[in-house]
């Protein structure tokens with residue numbers, strides 16, 4: 001069985017170059033559908049260069065537009081929202097960030113003065129990253145700065161975006177390796193994002209484990225963020241392997257992974273296909289913050305794609321459950 | 335592991351209705367690409383009703399056009415070209431048909447007078463079914479009767495047809511369950527074809543076995559067709575399960591299969607996606623023969639589809655190789 005899994009990953013790599021293709025311009029709907037069919041990412045450099053957002057969203061413009069509107073902000077000690085945190089006893093938990101609401105202007109000032117560039121690396125890290133269609137809600141006053149939809153994607157997929165999200169933070173936030181059930185069009189507005197991408201067939205490489213869930217909560221006396229485990233919550237499957245520390249927390253398959261790396265600069269557009277694992281870090285630009293907008297389109301669960309990915313996961317998990325064979329049997333134990 | 339395989343097939347069926355969708359008209363290239371992406375078949379009734387072939391190809395027209403041109407014909411005792419044949423000793427072989435060249439007019443007359451309708455069921459069965467682009471070669475004089483390409487497929491897939499094949503025979507020929515590495519647009523010209531279709535994830539149901547290869551050869555004295563095994567040839571993987579005899583030669587998964595059935599009548603067009611298993615039988619129309627034309631387009635081996643299907647086959651085969659576990663171990667054997 002181990003051989004079958006290794007074979008799957010190798011076959012995939014024989015048939016697919018481990019690079020993010022660069023297109024000269026946005027694809028046609030049909031052209032896009034071909035990438036969706038292959039579940040293959042691409043980047044279009046400067047595709048959004050004419051967007052109002054790309055031309056105008058500096059700190060001053062954003063502050064004047066959003067003023068003191070309350071926005072949801074997640075807060076973590078090290079930029080680690082939705083990430084694995086080692087507990088005092090050495091065990092691991094999947095920890096969600098502390099959430100607050102802040103007046104936009106203050107939040108933005110905080111972000112700008114706290115990036116690594118400005119040397120305040122000791123403070124808590126704030127990130128506006130609510131993935132709940134926030135650009136058509138909390139940030140509605142900014143929504144006019146981006147297209148209402150990505151035409152090639154809407155036409156190809158036959159439906160508008162399910163969510164349009166704004167991401168705003170400093171260079172200390174890192175989104176850890178995970179996947180989403182969405183076709184994702186990701187556009188860089190300010191600063192840079194550094195994506196590490198793994199295709200869905202590399203599921204056996206990422207060391208998925210069920211971890212208890214926790215949340216950062218400010219300590220009542222010191223105000224410091226501390227992990228509070230949620231004993232009621234179901235454990236959640238989390239990727240433990242980190243493509244940036246490829247020799248740690250490996251599975252027998254991690255060495256077969258061929259992570260794709262791509263940096264988005266201002267105005268660049270990435271198609272991040274459904275179920276691809278992605279880890280995202282960032283660099284601030286001249287304005288001292290990082291901002292991006294993404295469009296999530298429903299993925300197609302029909303056909304073979306979802307079922308096949310489920311199968312890989314099933315085989316990997318049943319492999320893990322199995323006692324080693326046949327060595328274990330030589331002394332008659334089961 | 336057995337559970338994972340059953341789960342794969344069940345999940346697929348939960349997400350995909352086991353019916354061939356009927357479209358009112360030919361899809362646009364984008365619409366077609368969505369079916370290709372999902373690897374999902376459809377039929378367009380009467381899509382080809384205006385084709386010269388559908389309007390004009392009766393026995394008289396074909397004979398006048400092709401006259402005595404030599405065409406390749408396969409000959410079998412029971413309409414079983416490329417099929418499993420049980421040998422005298424009870425073993426099975428994958429047997430290819432005898433091949434001859436015949437003047438077209440005589441071949442067509444033979445076909446017309448030998449269909450079940452005309453009661454000559456005892457004679458050998460002839461079928462013109464060379465899948466080698468014969469319509470642009472042997473049958474070139476007929477080629478003008480069909481479109482040079484299927485526009486929606488050519489535009490969607492970004493390439494012309496790799497092969498255009500003519501199929502001509504009587505109602506005793508049955509094409510046994512197999513799959514092709516092609517996107518297939520299949521158009522019925524005369525008579526009917528009865529397709530039984532299985533999606534690629536049902537590979538575990540079809541009881542694929544490696545069989546020795548043979549060929550029908552006329553006996554030097556009697557002229558009767560006899561199987562001659564080819565001891566040099568590599569054994570070939572063949573589906574032993576027949577969806578029309580679902581309780582025979584089963585695997586533990588055969589009962590999970592949900593075969594799709596569709597009959598094509600004159601002018602109907604079927605999209606038969608790559609790697610779908612298909613078994614095809616036929617009925618003659620008023621003209622006493624069955625004729626179809628199909629367009630084979632290269633499938634896309636990149637993306638996850640090919641690799642995933644390979645993986646399913648690998649898991650199924652390594653499952654078969656494994657000794658039963660753990661029962662086998664209780665007495666210390668391996």
Ligand SMILES: O=C(O)CCC(=O)C(=O)O
Nearest residue numbers: 167175180184186280294
């Ligand atoms: O920009 C980020 O920090 C993460 C983006 C992401 O995970 C997504 O777009 O799904």
Ligand SMILES: O=C(O)CCC(=O)C(=O)O
Nearest residue numbers: 501509514518520614628
């Ligand atoms: O028409 C037939 O007999 C078989 C057709 C077939 O196998 C194909 O089109 O690939």
